[in-house]
Amino acid sequence: MNWMQHLPAFIIAIPLFAAFLTPLIDRINKKARNAFVLIAMAITFILTIILFKEVLEKDIITYVMGAADPTQAIPKQAAVPIRIVLEIDGINAFMALISALISLIGLIFSFAHIEERGGRFYTLFLLMVVGMLGMELTGDLFNLFVFLEIASIASAALIAYEFRRGSTTEAALKYIIISSLSALFVLFAIGLLYGEYDLLNMAAIADAIRTTGLSNIDKIALILFFSAFALKAGSAPMHMWLPDAYGEAPGAISMVLIGVTQASLYALLRICFTIYVDSMHVIFPAIIIILGLISIFIGVTMALIQEDVKRLIAYAAVAEVGYILLAIGVGLYGILNNEVETYARKALQGGLFHIFNDILDIGLLFLVASGIIYITRERNLNKLGGLAHSMKYTSILFLVGLAAVAGLPPMNGFASKIIIYESVYKVSPILSIVAILGSVVMLAIFVKIFHSVFTGPKITEYREVPKLMLASMLILAGLIIFFGLFPDVIINNVVNPAVNALIENTDYISKVMGW
Amino acid sequence: MIYNLPFITVVLLIAIGMYAIIFKRNLIKIAIGITIVESGVNLFLITLGYREGGVAPIFTNLPPNISPEQIPEKMVLPVPQALTLTSIVIGVAVLALILAFVINIYKNYGTLDANKIRRLKE
Numbered sequence: 001m002n003w004m005q006h007l008p009a010f011i012i013a014i015p016l017f018a019a020f021l022t023p024l025i026d027r028i029n030k031k032a033r034n035a036f037v038l039i040a041m042a043i044t045f046i047l048t049i050i051l052f053k054e055v056l057e058k059d060i061i062t063y064v065m066g067a068a069d070p071t072q073a074i075p076k077q078a079a080v081p082i083r084i085v086l087e088i089d090g091i092n093a094f095m096a097l098i099s100a101l102i103s104l105i106g107l108i109f110s111f112a113h114i115e116e117r118g119g120r121f122y123t124l125f126l127l128m129v130v131g132m133l134g135m136e137l138t139g140d141l142f143n144l145f146v147f148l149e150i151a152s153i154a155s156a157a158l159i160a161y162e163f164r165r166g167s168t169t170e171a172a173l174k175y176i177i178i179s180s181l182s183a184l185f186v187l188f189a190i191g192l193l194y195g196e197y198d199l200l201n202m203a204a205i206a207d208a209i210r211t212t213g214l215s216n217i218d219k220i221a222l223i224l225f226f227s228a229f230a231l232k233a234g235s236a237p238m239h240m241w242l243p244d245a246y247g248e249a250p251g252a253i254s255m256v257l258i259g260v261t262q263a264s265l266y267a268l269l270r271i272c273f274t275i276y277v278d279s280m281h282v283i284f285p286a287i288i289i290i291l292g293l294i295s296i297f298i299g300v301t302m303a304l305i306q307e308d309v310k311r312l313i314a315y316a317a318v319a320e321v322g323y324i325l326l327a328i329g330v331g332l333y334g335i336l337n338n339e340v341e342t343y344a345r346k347a348l349q350g351g352l353f354h355i356f357n358d359i360l361d362i363g364l365l366f367l368v369a370s371g372i373i374y375i376t377r378e379r380n381l382n383k384l385g386g387l388a389h390s391m392k393y394t395s396i397l398f399l400v401g402l403a404a405v406a407g408l409p410p411m412n413g414f415a416s417k418i419i420i421y422e423s424v425y426k427v428s429p430i431l432s433i434v435a436i437l438g439s440v441v442m443l444a445i446f447v448k449i450f451h452s453v454f455t456g457p458k459i460t461e462y463r464e465v466p467k468l469m470l471a472s473m474l475i476l477a478g479l480i481i482f483f484g485l486f487p488d489v490i491i492n493n494v495v496n497p498a499v500n501a502l503i504e505n506t507d508y509i510s511k512v513m514g515w
Numbered sequence: 516m517i518y519n520l521p522f523i524t525v526v527l528l529i530a531i532g533m534y535a536i537i538f539k540r541n542l543i544k545i546a547i548g549i550t551i552v553e554s555g556v557n558l559f560l561i562t563l564g565y566r567e568g569g570v571a572p573i574f575t576n577l578p579p580n581i582s583p584e585q586i587p588e589k590m591v592l593p594v595p596q597a598l599t600l601t602s603i604v605i606g607v608a609v610l611a612l613i614l615a616f617v618i619n620i621y622k623n624y625g626t627l628d629a630n631k632i633r634r635l636k637e
Contacts, residue, residue: 142598142601146601146605149605149608149609152609153605153608153609153612156612156616157612160616160619165623166619166620166623166624167634167635169616169620169623170624170634170635171635173542173613173616173620176609176612176613176616177536177545177613180549180553180609180613181536181549184549184552184553184556187556187602188529188559191556191560191595191598194563194594194595194598200594244635247635248635
């Protein structure tokens, strides 16, 4: 059997089986369980790298679930795809790579502080990874809904993991209500499209919309999809669940949750750029741009007044989502106005590169904050102080994350933000002004945190954070500095294939429909 | 008109559910609101799959009065039913999780009033 052919299925199946085997292996002992989970996650990560290389070197990969010939998307007797098709082009592979990488790092961090018998945490963790990767690899709308629900349920349970603190359950309840409602919106929209075209495959629906033109039902479905996924991605007017969820989640889960929201962002990209792009009205990218600006504004202003360290970083994450939406909106606007080469390609480059940078920067800050909370048992910024005396490495790593998130030159945040400023300026200078102001305020906020948490006289003697925590933070910091020093390497090899996949959207459709 | 009745019910169910989620303060009522919206969406999917005079796509269990030529037009594609079943199963899982959270919130806060459960305000 040629196993490379089944690569996309393995990426979803390995964490799924590992998730349900974890409680069994936990019966042996804790070390074996940890090793098992780590190996499963590492294999998944390596497979996503191989998948990414395959997509770069060859072509878009389609995989038909359960078919005799998994590469044949349309069965012989039919005119449209019937089975569930996984379809991977540049953008899917890019997102899956990010999710798998961040889950692996988050898992290493979790080993340091999750002490439990029974393996519940790791089962939920792997299920969350399944949800994320499934959303990012699938080419079928209903399958997308199922994975969206898997990711929501697993991550809600993980947010409430420290359930003896009542506030975690409050955040988790908010999260699950919001996400199940948005998932029902998605399901309703899928029902509308199915009723109209009798299709569930995204490429086939895109083809049908292309040939028949945009009907009113399509417009309603677009609005439902857009509002549901923008809500799950945490853009500003619908962001109220996000600081609670990120702030209350245990340890590294805050970081991996960014991956879950980015999977929704990916779904938004797929809906906008593949299914609807040809018949979309120009007002739509304008709405995305405005949402981006509001997110930046609300994110930084709300972050200014927070006292809980994790909530503060969560508001900064809202602002980062704003930058991504701003760049994506400008990219879509450029594509609709036929100005791909003047600024749309650049904007998309910046936006997609920022997706990667956002998760690294905010992730590093979350890890440092979780490490501090783990050691000091204190989340309030006003009560922390003088930690640099006892935690040298952690404070240096925090400085790296701070510089990256504020977009200071040697770090990766600068590399992507400068592309965003530059390309967004061509649409309207006001957009770049707001974006730059947001960065400046962000720098002010994080310098304030650094000042209040790390500097000052020593209050109590603490130990350094555990070695595994330091290791996972070091990996992130290393990636941040590498991306900052050699942005060209990453943009040419990793980001550009994804950008091309978004711009040349017909490839995705023709691969399935076979024209 | 009579064929539009299920769709009108769908709209009513979703509207009632949304009303409960947005305006009710009791967490249990919010959970009920979500299940009502979900039943609305499920009813919508089922209604989409309905064909008048259609039969289930099981060859061994065909009604006796149907001739083989009629099969392609009479048999109903079972996709909407499959979607609805999946959606119901997911809905049960979500509802169970929500209720577990509500129980834990009641233990910690001593109330189910959404206005009083505000430890996480700005």
